[in-house]
Amino acid sequence: MEPKAIVYTSNTGFTAQYAALLAKKTGLHAYALNEALEKVPEGSAVIYMGWIMAGKIQGFITAAKHYQVAAVCGVGMNPTGSQLTTVRQVNSLGADMPVFTLQGGLNMDKLHGFKKLILKSIGGTMGRQLMAKQDRTPEEDAILDMFRNGGDRVSMQNLKDVIAWYEQETGKKL
Ligand SMILES: Cc1cc2nc3c(=O)[nH]c(=O)nc-3n(C[C@H](O)[C@H](O)[C@H](O)COP(=O)(O)O)c2cc1C
Structure with a gap:
């Protein structure tokens, strides 16, 4: 098609x-x-x-x-x-x-209302889990960086x- x-x-x-x-x-x-x-x-x-x-x-x-x-x-x-x-x-x-x-x-600057809240919450949970990990892969570091700094x-x-x-x-x- x-x-x-x-x-x-x-x-x-x-x-x-x-x-x-x-x-x-x-x-x-x-x-x-x-x-x-x-x-x-x-x-x-x-x-x-x-x-x-x-x-x-x-x-x-x-x-x-x-x-x-x-x-x-x-x-x-x-x-x-x-x-x-x-x-x-x-x-x-x-x-x-x-x-x-x-x-x-x-x-994050362009997110508002419930979407921003949900993202912050996911970012918080994932961030804490990843931060607690000793052997983060480059992919996991990239995710952490995306949540922290956007991208x-x-x-x-x-x-x-x-x-x-x-x-x-x-x-x-x-
Ligand atoms: C509430 C919410 C839920 C999201 N869920 C997912 C998801 O399940 N998978 C994913 O890869 N990205 C997810 N994202 C990230 C967006 O898809 C991503 O920021 C995307 O680039 C937004 O595209 P846009 O700039 O065209 O709106 C989510 C974002 C928000 C705000």
């Missing part, structure tokens, strides 16, 4: 950055979901990108109601390619749906599997 647009939902901007990078690379237009609902015809094939909250890809259900989702990307604070099993389960994604997870980042891990490199999928799907060479 050749996608005709990129549709995304972003809370603090990381998913929007990925949508813009992928748009630049593929030449497709990227629309925020609300804008897409006005401009992208019902039933169009799209790549959907949404930020991850407790495993759930935000906006996916709405997107899937209105569009043929050719592939879905979940953007979280965890490393690219991680938590794929959870994300498939939580979002009820069938085996035939191409799914990618991308590492976005964490920006932006958006890169074109993280999109390489998505781009490979797009090339295969469309027969185009980017």
